[in-house]
Amino acid sequence: GENVEQHPSTLSVQEGDSAVIKCTYSDSASNYFPWYKQELGKRPQLIIDIRSNVGEKKDQRIAVTLNKTAKHFSLHITETQPEDSAVYFCAATRNDYKLSFGAGTTVTVRA
Amino acid sequence: DSGVTQTPKHLITATGQRVTLRCSPRSGDLSVYWYQQSLDQGLQFLIQYYNGEERAKGNILERFSAQQFPDLHSELNLSSLELGDSALYFCASRLIQPNYDYTFGSGTRLTVV
Numbered sequence: 001g002e003n004v005e006q007h008p009s010t011l012s013v014q015e016g017d018s019a020v021i022k023c024t025y026s027d028s029a030s031n032y033f034p035w036y037k038q039e040l041g042k043r044p045q046l047i048i049d050i051r052s053n054v055g056e057k058k059d060q061r062i063a064v065t066l067n068k069t070a071k072h073f074s075l076h077i078t079e080t081q082p083e084d085s086a087v088y089f090c091a092a093t094r095n096d097y098k099l100s101f102g103a104g105t106t107v108t109v110r111a
Numbered sequence: 112d113s114g115v116t117q118t119p120k121h122l123i124t125a126t127g128q129r130v131t132l133r134c135s136p137r138s139g140d141l142s143v144y145w146y147q148q149s150l151d152q153g154l155q156f157l158i159q160y161y162n163g164e165e166r167a168k169g170n171i172l173e174r175f176s177a178q179q180f181p182d183l184h185s186e187l188n189l190s191s192l193e194l195g196d197s198a199l200y201f202c203a204s205r206l207i208q209p210n211y212d213y214t215f216g217s218g219t220r221l222t223v224v
Contacts, residue, residue, distance in 0.1 A: 034213065043113065043201060043215040044154065089154065098144055098167055099203075099213055101154045 002027040004092050006102025014110050019077040021105045023090035026071070030092040033066060033073050034099070038087045047088075048075070080109045114138065115204050117216035125224055129190040132219045136183055136204030142166070143185040144205075144213070145177060149198040160185055192223045 003026040013019050025033075031052035036044035050057045050064045050073065057064050061080075066073040073092075077084055087106050091099040114137035124130055136143050145157040156169035160179035171177075174192075179185040189196060199220050205213045 036215075041199075041220070043217045045113075046212070046214070049212075098156045098159055098169065099154075100156070103153045 002030055002092055002094075002100035004090060004100050004102045006090050006105060008105060009103065010106045010108070012108045012110060013080050015080060015082060017080055019075075019080055019084070019107055019109075021075045021088055021090065021107075022072060023074070023092075023102050024070075024072040025092040025100075027092070027094065027100075028068075028071065029094045031095070032093050033064070034091050035062075035064060035075050036089045036091065036101075038089065038104075044089060077107075080107075082109050082111055085109045113214045113216060115140075115202060115214050115216035117200075117202055117219050119219060120217065121220050121222075123222045123224060124192060126192055126194060128192050128223075129188065130192065130221065132187040132189070132200050132202075132221070134185045134187070134202035134204075134216055136185070136202075137206075137214060140204035140206060140214075141183065142205050143179055143183070144203045145185070145187050146201045146203065146215075147198050148201060148218075149195075152198075154201070157187070189221070194223050197221055197223045 006023045034049035037047045038044045063076045087104045090102040093099045116135040141162045144159045146154045157171040159167040177187045199218045201218045203213045203215045
């Protein structure tokens with residue numbers, strides 16, 4: 001089955017700086033890669049996703065890149081703000097299949 | 112509101128007991144997925160149902176079972192509860208292809224004492 005690895009496990013950045021989280025996946029058939037933000041005790045919320053026919057996608061301060069050959073994808077948050085502090089999960093899946101999640105990255109934005 | 116409804120929000124019960132968690136997917140979503148998230152842990156896939164039928168199983172214990180009813184709501188049954196079963200239980204539903212959008216409910220926090 002799919003195995004998703006996520007790094008780093010914790011990330012502390014100064015407000016205004018950028019944050020980058022990287023994930024690798026094992027199943028070459030995976031074709032959908034969402035990123036979720038989860039605040040303490042709350043549900044994971046989709047913040048951005050990318051499909052395998054696209055190399056990069058951007059939504060305001062958030063961007064995701066995908067390298068299918070290397071089987072890795074990354075989340076980039078620019079101009080970080082205190083409200084960006086949360087746990088971020090990457091995931092991968094194919095077709096009508098379960099999401100396989102990375103272990104999560106705890107992001108702390110220092111004011 | 113994500114459109115995925117989970118009840119109850121909180122549940123406290125004793126070891127050895129049995130509980131039922133309920134999930135109503137977004138209108139039109141046929142697939143329901145159950146995930147377990149223990150303290151400071153990631154999201155572990157338990158089971159998937161599609162239009163009333165079991166589609167995939169993850170690391171679900173034999174003490175746990177689930178079903179999806181004709182109205183598409185799903186129930187996760189946890190029996191012979193142990194302290195280690197304390198966790199957040201999320202269900203997610205998704206649109207049919209080609210849109211892969213998965214949306215999570217707010218979860219049920221289960222505490223076993």
